[in-house]
Ligand SMILES: Nc1ncnc2c1ncn2[C@@H]1O[C@H](COP(=O)(O)OP(=O)(O)OP(=O)(O)O)[C@@H](O)[C@H]1O
């Protein structure tokens with residue numbers, strides 16, 4: 001296993017957000033976490049990234065425990081996150097946003113190289129580099145958010161609801177991006193409300209309900225599960 | 238009013254505006270990035286002035302060396318304060334860090350009084366001549382302060398575009414997401430303290446040949462910095478710079494006409510601005526705790 | 529029966545404290561008593577600061593409004609020959625009306641602007657007191673006429689002390705009533721989180737304004753009281769530094785203790801600075817160091833330490849539980865920063 005979450009308990013003050021969540025992420029795969037609002041998906045990702053501390057439980061990455069490391073150390077080891085709702089630095093330019101994503105790269109030439117790579121990947125961003133992030137459309141912002149996370153050459157990309165607030169066409173595009181990112185060899189953990197898209201993309205899927213994993217299986221199998229169909233696939237496009 | 242008088246007051250206003258700008262931008266920087274309301278900000282300005290006095294007048298080093306010494310000393314002191322006090326109180330939140338800086342400021346202020354007393358320390362004027370411009374004579378010492386401050390602002394502008402400077406802005410805007418990028422918040426914090434305090438140190442160093450140093454100058458300039466930040470919008474660097482010159486000029490003219498009631502004029506200015514433009518002059522403040 | 533209840537509640541210490549306070553003038557001389565009169569005054573100021581902290585607003589204009597009370601009473605006595613007792617309601621009125629004008633600008637703009645605007649106001653006000661001839665200038669007002677009750681001249685320290693105690697108890701009583709009322713609950717809601725409070729339909733600006741104005745009324749009363757024991761009013765007494773000390777009283781006493789915290793803080797700091805009279809120039813340094821240490825090692829103040837150590841033992845003996853009070857969380861964790869994590873590293 002590349003990334004392993006074992007029996008994770010997380011509290012906000014006295015309220016329990018996660019009650020013993022365990023997740024396995026094999027190398028090179030796409031793993032999706034599904035669940036209703038407030039199920040604890042974002043909390044799981046925040047805890048893996050180290051910006052929220054677990055009360056108990058373990059997180060293992062490439063054979064070492066990372067649950068007490070500071071966030072920047074976790075990024076250095078190769079876990080990057082696209083946070084919920086994109087959260088670009090709106091007062092900075094697109095290029096500066098990418099610079100922040102590349103904060104751990106030491107050399108300027110490395111950074112320039114990565115920027116070139118990203119503009120190849122996301123051609124729309126090329127002439128947007130000098131713009132303020134706040135001037136971009138929602139879809140463009142999502143691309144910048146993904147590009148920013150990829151700047152640090154991560155081994156694992158955590159994506160929190162990348163399709164949130166996007167038009168159906170843009171959702172398709174995001175799905176393509178996820179596929180191509182994965183084909184570059186980056187393992188993806190995808191949190192989604194759009195279960196149809198997520199199950200199509202993913203290899204394995206976990207369903208969270210109020211802080212617990214209630215179902216986990218191969219994505220194809222879960223897509224056929226009656227309970228999943230009723231709760232997460234019904235009525236959605 | 239003669240042109241002569243008008244220009245003299247204007248130059249005076251620009252000079253104190255430039256000094257306010259340095260102190261207030263340091264204050265805003267620390268407020269925005271660390272979310273610490275640094276009450277000791279003015280004391281760094283005072284210490285910067287006395288450090289310059291010590292190096293230039295007592296040790297007899299050239300003035301430029303003294304400025305650099307003041308800058309370095311205040312940057313170091315800022316880092317020291319971060320690691321010894323602020324770092325340990327950050328987790329208790331806004332009020333506690335603020336009070337820690339209040340207490341630190343009190344200690345430093347009184348220590349300065351014990352060391353230097355209430356008398357003033359003067360550094361020999363760097364340039365003493367008045368500058369004659371088409372029949373108008375201006376104090377060239379004050380113009381030099383203005384020029385020096387503008388150079389520092391230029392350096393600050395450049396610094397805020399370097400990688401660590403951008404990281405400071407990122408931290409100010411969204412600390413958690415900044416951490417998710419691999420930015421080490423602790424490092425950004427101490428760098429911010431160093432820069433914010435060095436700005437004050439330089440301001441004190443620049444001003445000491447013209448206005449002389451006294452132990453109560455810190456608290457006075459702190460209140461001025463507060464006014465500037467209110468006018469410019471809490472958390473806005475550009476707003477603070479603009480507001481500093483505005484406040485400096487208004488104050489300078491108000492002092493000419495109403496003398497000791499100048500604070501009332503400034504108060505009215507602030508009240509009107511807060512009432513009609515709550516976001517400050519530029520109207521786009523950064524998020525700040527506890528709104 | 530009644531006594532048993534009192535002991536079960538955690539207010540049992542009120543009785544010895546009260547008795548001690550009443551008996552104090554019989555043990556200490558006039559000079560020492562004056563120090564305790566100062567303690568009472570500072571407690572009044574700190575209580576008002578604590579009141580406003582309850583709605584998440586630290587204020588730095590405490591001493592300025594204290595001065596408004598003092599100057600209103602003093603000027604009316606001097607210029608209009610008014611009796612001291614008649615000036616009390618007027619000084620409250622002046623403070624509240626002027627406060628309304630100032631705070632209706634700043635309260636709606638949030639904590640930061642409120643705080644800084646208060647500082648600017650305090651600065652301007654002190655300039656007025658110092659510079660306007662009518663108020664007597666920086667050197668202070670002329671000699672104030674004595675305060676009388678009927679034909680009795682109130683200049684015995686003991687009776688001034690008792691007057692102060694009465695005022696303090698009146699303050700505490702009103703605060704207690706307010707805190708227990710609907711208004712007080714709304715204040716607590718605001719203090720523990722703005723977003724939650726406004727989502728519950730609490731009129732945040734309105735309740736905050738009311739809170740600050742109640743504080744103003746009490747500050748003015750404290751100001752008028754200071755006229756009783758002063759020969760004249762000097763503007764620098766009511767300056768920025770005093771407001772800073774008030775803040776220290778509250779934190780040293782214990783930020784979570786609405787009533788006892790301010791009083792304990794004022795008592796401890798005043799006694800410390802008084803005991804250092806011989807080395808007065810070191811007194812701000814000692815105060816500052818104590819404050820820093822308290823913030824770093826006992827963020828809940830002396831009472832917080834006391835409650836978690838000593839009192840918990842006592843309470844266990846008396847079989848009742850006491851929890852540490854929370855610091856108002858709108859100040860405890862800034863709204864835009866998410867909790868404990870970043871910055872803890874490095
Ligand atoms: N910062 C916070 N403070 C307090 N409670 C929180 C915080 N963040 C999340 N919670 C609580 O933790 C639980 C899990 O929240 P989380 O954001 O992880 O859910 P989610 O699955 O990501 O939901 P959504 O689909 O709405 O994004 C919820 O009950 C939520 O109220």
Ligand SMILES: [Mg+2]
Nearest residue numbers: 041042043084
């Ligand atoms: Mg979520």
